[in-house]
Structure formats: C-alpha cells, structure tokens
Amino acid sequence: MYSDRVNTSERLIESTRELLWERGYVGTSPKAILERADAGQGSMYHHFTGKPDLALAAIRRTAEELRATAEAVLNGPGTPYERIEAYLLRERDVLRGCPVGRLTMDPDVIASEELRAPVAETIARIRELIAEIVETGKRQGQFAPELDGQEIAAAVLATVQGGYVLARASGSPAAFDAGVRGLLALLAPRVSGRTI
Amino acid sequence: MYSDRVNTSERLIESTRELLWERGYVGTSPKAILERADAGQGSMYHHFTGKPDLALAAIRRTAEELRATAEAVLNGPGTPYERIEAYLLRERDVLRGCPVGRLTMDPDVIASEELRAPVAETIARIRELIAEIVETGKRQGQFAPELDGQEIAAAVLATVQGGYVLARASGSPAAFDAGVRGLLALLAPRVSGRTI
DNA sequence: GTCTATATCCGGATAGAC
DNA sequence: GTCTATCCGGATATAGAC
Numbered sequence: 001m002y003s004d005r006v007n008t009s010e011r012l013i014e015s016t017r018e019l020l021w022e023r024g025y026v027g028t029s030p031k032a033i034l035e036r037a038d039a040g041q042g043s044m045y046h047h048f049t050g051k052p053d054l055a056l057a058a059i060r061r062t063a064e065e066l067r068a069t070a071e072a073v074l075n076g077p078g079t080p081y082e083r084i085e086a087y088l089l090r091e092r093d094v095l096r097g098c099p100v101g102r103l104t105m106d107p108d109v110i111a112s113e114e115l116r117a118p119v120a121e122t123i124a125r126i127r128e129l130i131a132e133i134v135e136t137g138k139r140q141g142q143f144a145p146e147l148d149g150q151e152i153a154a155a156v157l158a159t160v161q162g163g164y165v166l167a168r169a170s171g172s173p174a175a176f177d178a179g180v181r182g183l184l185a186l187l188a189p190r191v192s193g194r195t196i
Numbered sequence: 197m198y199s200d201r202v203n204t205s206e207r208l209i210e211s212t213r214e215l216l217w218e219r220g221y222v223g224t225s226p227k228a229i230l231e232r233a234d235a236g237q238g239s240m241y242h243h244f245t246g247k248p249d250l251a252l253a254a255i256r257r258t259a260e261e262l263r264a265t266a267e268a269v270l271n272g273p274g275t276p277y278e279r280i281e282a283y284l285l286r287e288r289d290v291l292r293g294c295p296v297g298r299l300t301m302d303p304d305v306i307a308s309e310e311l312r313a314p315v316a317e318t319i320a321r322i323r324e325l326i327a328e329i330v331e332t333g334k335r336q337g338q339f340a341p342e343l344d345g346q347e348i349a350a351a352v353l354a355t356v357q358g359g360y361v362l363a364r365a366s367g368s369p370a371a372f373d374a375g376v377r378g379l380l381a382l383l384a385p386r387v388s389g390r391t392i
Numbered sequence: 393g394t395c396t397a398t399a400t401c402c403g404g405a406t407a408g409a410c
Numbered sequence: 411g412t413c414t415a416t417c418c419g420g421a422t423a424t425a426g427a428c
Contacts, residue, residue, distance in 0.1 A: 008393080023303045027222040029421055041423085042394045051422070097301065104364040105293065105301040107219045116367070123365045147381055154371055155378030158358030165357040166350060168300040169319045171312070175350055182351030185343055186382035204411080225403055237405085238412045247404070 009047040011037040016058035021099040025055055025106040025115070056115060062099050063118035070126045080137030081189055084130065084156060088180045094173035097164040127153045142189050152187070159183045205243040207233040212254035217295040221251055221302040221311070252311060258295050259314035266322045276333030277385055280326065280352060284376045290369035293360040323349045338385050348383070355379045 006014075015037035019028040030051050034044060048054040073087050100119055109115045130153035137143040143152075159179050166175035202210075211232035215224040226247050230240060244250040269283050296315055305311045326349035333339040339348075359372035 024220070024222065024301065026220070027303055030423085031421070040395055042396080045423075046393055098361075101358075101361045101365070102301045104361050105220065105298045107223055110364060110367075116365070120365050120367065123362060127362075127371075148374075148378065151374045151378030151381065153378070154359070154362060154375035155355055155382065158356075158362055158372075158375035158379075159351055159354045160358060161361040162297075162354030162356060162358030163350070165294075165297045165300050166319060166323075166354055168306060169297070169312070169316050171306075171316065175323075176354075178344075178347045179350035179354035182344065182347030182349070183354075183379075183382075185347060186351070186379075226405085227403070236413055238414080241405070242411055 008037070008039050008043045012039055012044055012047060012054060013057050013061060016054050017062050017099070020055065020058055020062070020103070021096060024102060025108050028055075030054075052112065052115065059103065059109075059115060060118045063122040066098075066100050067122045067125055071129060074126070074129050074133060080133045080140065080142055081187065083133055084187065085184055087130070088156065088160065088184060092176075094164060094167045094176045095171075097168060098161060101161045101164065123157065127157055129153075130156050143187075156183065204233070204235050204239045208235055208240055208243060208250060209253050209257060212250050213258050213295070216251065216254055216258070216299065217292060220298060221304050224251075226250075248308065248311065255299065255305075255311060256314045259318040262294075262296050263318045263321055267325060270322070270325050270329060276329045276336065276338055277383065279329055280383065281380055283326070284352065284356065284380060288372075290360060290363045290372045291367075293364060294357060297357045297360065319353065323353055325349075326352050339383075352379065 012033060015033050016028070019032055019036065023032075028051075030041075030044060033054070034040065044054065048057070070087065073090050074083055076083060076086055078086065100122055103109045103115075103119050109119070127150070131149035134143060134147065134149040134152045138145055138147060138149070159182075163176035163179040166179060167173050169175070208229060211229050212224070215228055215232065219228075224247075226237075226240060229250070230236065240250065244253070266283065269286050270279055272279055272282055274282065296318055299305045299311075299315050305315070323346070327345035330339055330343065330345035330348045334341055334343060334345070355375050355378075359375040362371035362375060363369050365371070
C-alpha cells in the first residue's frame, strides 16, 4: 500500500515491483496489483498498455536499483578481497530471494526479449565489475595469478544467487551464509601465499 | 506426450513433472497437464484429489530422481576433489535450470510444508554428502584443514544453482560453466600446497 | 485520469452418466 | 476409470461515462 501522496502511476509500478518479487510474473495478476496500489482498472490501462508494459517498467526500475546498490558496495573502500567480501556479506533479505535473479525462473520473462534484457544487463554489469576487481587483485598479488577474473566473478554471483535457493529450500538464511563463508574461505589470501 | 503403453496416472505425473520444470507450479494449470498427458478431466480427479496432490507426486519423483543421480556421481571413483569435480562437470541441460531448485522460487510451493519438504530434503542430503567428501579430503590432506565441509558443500551447491540463474539471464550456458570453473580453480589442490 | 460495466477465456473443481 | 456437462470466480482486457 502506497501513500496517496505519490501518483497512481508510481503506486502501480511500486506495487508491481513488490508482487514480482514475491510471486514472479506468472504469479502476479493485474487485479492483485490494482488492489495493492489501491487503483482501479481504468488507471492501469490509462498509464500502461497492459501487464507486460507495467511489468517492464517495474523490472527496469528494480534492475537499475540493484545495479546501483551492488556497484556502490563493490566500488567501496578496501582491498579487492575486502570489496568482494563486502559485496558477499552485504545485508540481504535472504528468504525473499533476489528480485532480479528470481525473474530468470519465470518462463514468460525469459520468453520475452524485452523483459529479460534488464535482467541480463544488470547481472552482466555486476559480473564485469567483479571481474575487474579480481584482475586488480591479481596484479596486486592478492589473488593467485592463475585465477580468471570472469570465472571468479561468475562463481561469486552464482554463490549469491544459489545461496538464495538453498536458503528458501531449507526455510532458513543459514545456508546462504554458509555458502558465502565457504566461498570466502576459498578466496581468502593465504598467509602462506604471495601476500598478506 | 506419453505413449498409451503407460497408464493414465503415470502419464499425468510425467506431464506434470515436465510442466513444473518448464513453468513452475503457479505457471502450470490442470488443463495444460491434461492436454500434455492426453487425458480428460475425469481421469485426473479420479487418480488425484487436485492440482496440489498431483504436483506432490510429481515433485517427489523428481526430487528422488535428482537425489539418486547426484549421489551416483558423488559416490563415484576418484579422490574427493575429483568426485566434487565430477559432480560440478556432470552433464546438465543448463538452460532448463534445476527441476528441484526452481521450485524454491515458487511462492505456492514454499508456502506449502508438504510441497517444500521433498525439495528441502533432497538438497540437504546432497549437501551432507558433499560435506562428508570434503571432510575426507581434509583428512587426506587434499583440502586445507581450515575449510569447513558444510560451508564448502553449500558453496558448491550454490554455485550450481546460481549458475543456472546466470545462464538463463544471459541466455547461454557459458556463464554456468564459468562459475563452475571459477569454483574448481579455487578448490583445486595447489601444487605448492600440502599434497599432490 | 479515473470509474463502472461488460466481455471472453482460463483455472480449478464437482456431478453424474457411461 | 474415463467422459461430458456444468459451475464459479479470476485473469486480462475493452468501452464508454464522468
């Protein structure tokens, strides 16, 4: 429920974002959106051409927001290892899952070039940034030279996305945390290694 | 479509398994199941009490099958590292995703204790098995003693589950493979390490 | 811009005939 | 065991009044 101090179009988008996160695209009906936004049929079809159009606006905003948050953490202070650690340990509402990643399990999203694009781009950009950080770490001797930035970046992102799956399966965030700790242990600069 | 040489109940379960994999629980309608199984309304409600009951049978079978496959690979020949490697590199239809893991993104599955149970149990058992393998590897000196079996197991499973997400987001299996290679590189017994 | 009315099809299920 | 008929509400959208 959104305050009447924001306009209807805004409330519709925000309600759709919530529902897409909770129930996915196929599980979200226009009716449910309207109820949550406290809007009528007419408003929705005035501002948007239909469910896919509204979902696109919602997905774009969610993807953009996630990208900005992730980049802020990854571009924060510290060594390469510390920045990746900060990303992995960043606060998350684990049992809700990733609002962007969950869309990849939605058949209608994957089937639509337009709906999938923001998802693909967001993940690609974060992965690229992590890969660069790993390469920097290699140059600084913090990471072993045989590691591949793109591959480690994929492993980092996969651990997060898969961590949500394990957590939701078990009904507890503990599995997410365990996976992150496991990866960090593997990634940690060794005392017996090159540096620190 | 299933041959008429298996009975209707069987065709219903198999059709449901396929649809749950492709479209999830909320995205799968009784009507779609009936069409794929080439069965009528009456048959379905004769053999099952309704959609949740049929889905439960399908989920149980899928979970059991996945568990058996995973355990076969993990209990195969080789060193602990090689067995985990075999699990990670095992052939997969990456873009289809994990038939068990994808269910965790389904709100109605997660909301039902009964539907979630086979998912939770399957993942827990595979994780337990991987954890034991890691502990064995530690005793044999193949893995560093500071690693935690449960944590590494969670990281391994998360890499797989998250790999599906990355692959589906990008529309290519490459990201899955990259994540797996990244994790294996981190996990690999070092030449400069304790063993081999 | 928003409302209400209306339309069509689907989801999920029950009833009873065969 | 399977079929057809029927039911009711929801999903998704259009039309036209206000």
